[in-house]
Amino acid sequence: MRKSINTILISMLLCSPVTFAFDSVRRVEPLNWWVGMSNPKLQIMVTAPGAKQSWALKRYDGVTLESVEFGDSPNYAFINLNISEKAKPGELELSSNDDKYRFYYTLSARAKGSADREGFSTKDVIYLITPDRFANGDEHNDSLPTMKEKADPTFRGGRHGGDLAGVITHLDYLQKLGVSQLWLTPALLNDMETYSYHGYSITDLYQVDPRMGDNSLYKTLSVEAKARGIGLIMDMVPNHIGSEHPWMNDLPTQDWINYKGQFVGTSHARQTVQDTHASEFDKKRFTDGWFVPTMPDMNQRVSFLGNYLTQNAIWWIEFADLSGFRVDTFPYSDKTFLQFWLKSILAEYPNFNIVGEEWTSEAGISAYWQKGHQNKDGYESYLPTMMDFSLQQALVKALNEEENWNTGWIHVYQSIAKDFQFADPNHLLIFGDNHDMSRIYTQLHQNVKNTKLAMTLLLTMRGIPQLYYGTEVLLDNGESDDHGDIRIDFPGGFKNQQANAFTGEGLSREQREMQLYTEKLLEIRNNYPALQNGGLIHFSPFDEMYAYARGDEHPILIILNKGNVQKTVDMNRFAEIIRGKVSATELLSGQKYELENVMIGAKSALLLAL
Incomplete structure (x- = not known):
């Protein structure tokens, strides 16, 4: 059974330290895509000598080739696809007008619940x-x-x-x-x-x-x-x-890298973004300037590059x-x-x-x-x-x-x-x-x-x-x-x-x-x-201490003493947190405390679960 070219490409990229090339098609990015995405649009970036020409998609239910766009270099093509809801997992066949290039592009099924994944939180x-x-x-x-x-x-x-x-x-x-x-x-x-x-x-x-x-x-x-x-x-x-x-040897567009690909350092003047008085010169110097000569600054205003970076981010979420x-x-x-x-x-x-x-x-x-x-x-x-x-x-x-x-x-x-x-x-x-x-x-x-x-x-x-x-x-x-x-x-x-x-x-x-x-x-x-997610009430520092409470129904009172001596804490200042409670458990030690005058050791913390 024939193994698709792009399947080989992906396999080698996943498992091998070397860059794979086939029939001089140097790169196809993203490496693959998925059906059932919220956005039906996909822009495939093809890198190959003479890629700047017409491309065709062999008929595939639910997928249409809407257009092919080009930058300044003759070695890139940007193929715009529409992947509708009715598209099924499989392989797309794309070929260049001169028939020199042909590759098979994998559409995969998404993992169950992928769109609803929970991100990191409190x-x-x-x-x-x-x-x-x-x-x-x-x-x-x-x-x-x-x-x-x-x-x-x-x-x-x-x-x-x-x-x-x-x-x-x-x-x-x-x-x-x-x-x-x-x-x-x-x-x-x-x-x-x-x-x-x-x-x-x-x-x-x-x-x-x-x-x-x-x-x-x-x-x-x-x-x-x-x-x-x-x-x-x-x-x-x-x-x-x-x-x-x-890219630095063959920029897809002349403005792909800021300052025409030549090093100009950033000002690091981050306040220019919000500054209502900032000059356009200073705004540009901050965002477009490079950190160092070895870190070329990308011009995301180029639509091809903006799409590339966005699809790259989505690809990694889905893949990994x-x-x-x-x-x-x-x-x-x-x-x-x-x-x-x-x-x-x-x-x-x-x-x-x-x-x-x-x-x-x-x-x-x-x-x-x-x-x-x-x-x-x-x-x-x-x-x-x-x-x-x-x-x-x-x-x-x-x-x-x-x-x-x-x-x-x-x-x-x-x-x-x-x-x-x-x-x-x-x-x-x-x-x-x-x-x-x-x-x-x-x-x-x-x-x-x-x-x-x-x-x-x-x-x-x-x-x-x-x-x-x-x-x-x-x-x-x-x-x-x-x-x-x-x-x-x-x-x-x-x-x-x-x-x-x-x-x-x-x-x-x-x-x-x-x-x-x-x-x-x-x-x-x-x-x-x-x-993790309880409310916060904090108290102005006192006697080398800082205190705050987390939570509402069952609050935890945290007291931090940076002083070099043991202190007595007058709990009356926390009346709005204590609300009539008479005891607490200190979570670090497990010790029970009566909520009157509480002792806290030198350079130590109390976590009082009320």
């Missing part, structure tokens, strides 16, 4: 991993002859060998820890000369980097994680590609059964494109969740992008979730500063008090650190007790908590703020390490204590809905 705790630095599950793919950069574990900016197999091997550890969502920094192909380990210079948007595994293994990761109650979040990068991407996206450098993309991209994805998956990175402590700038926010310029965003950099910075200041009326906990209080600016503050992603900043233990000057207080707040506060891998065992980048040191190897994930965080062997007493404390906090959060 019920979840996200665990962020830089896969090259987490665990090496397959040493055979560390260095490959087809890849430009080889493994160099001794170089902080080199590839250390972590991969998808390593993550899969340790899913039981993540399940035991208590996390319910997994966010990997990009695992797609980064065939760059140097610094390819971080994943943000993508050179193929449809292929997992073979040093990480392949598409099939990525799908296995999703399946195995889901079997343990863990969803998979993909890190999407619609703003830029890597300079070694094949994803529960969410984290969008890198969100505001740097064209904001009209972002509307189209988000609206298209959420039309297919109404309950899907997407979180955007807007690195600012200014709530007003961040709130601009969240779905439901009424913007003065009339711009309507469809982004459900934002990263809460304001709370992250406030938390570090609060725990590092001496307490006074305008220092210490007041930063956290004021950050939370700005929630009125957000359309939905419960859908803010809260975190102590991530892959782009010093580790929280480092930021808190290696103070274990303060790190515990930080984790307590993050796992009991409103929002969706995210932990960076190794926070639970006090990973530390010391005096260095080099990203290669921030993204340190996870203990036990690589050969010849003295400690193993997966088993607990070789960890210091403080590391093991922190690990168990994190597990306990996660257990409590997972067992008490009030900490």
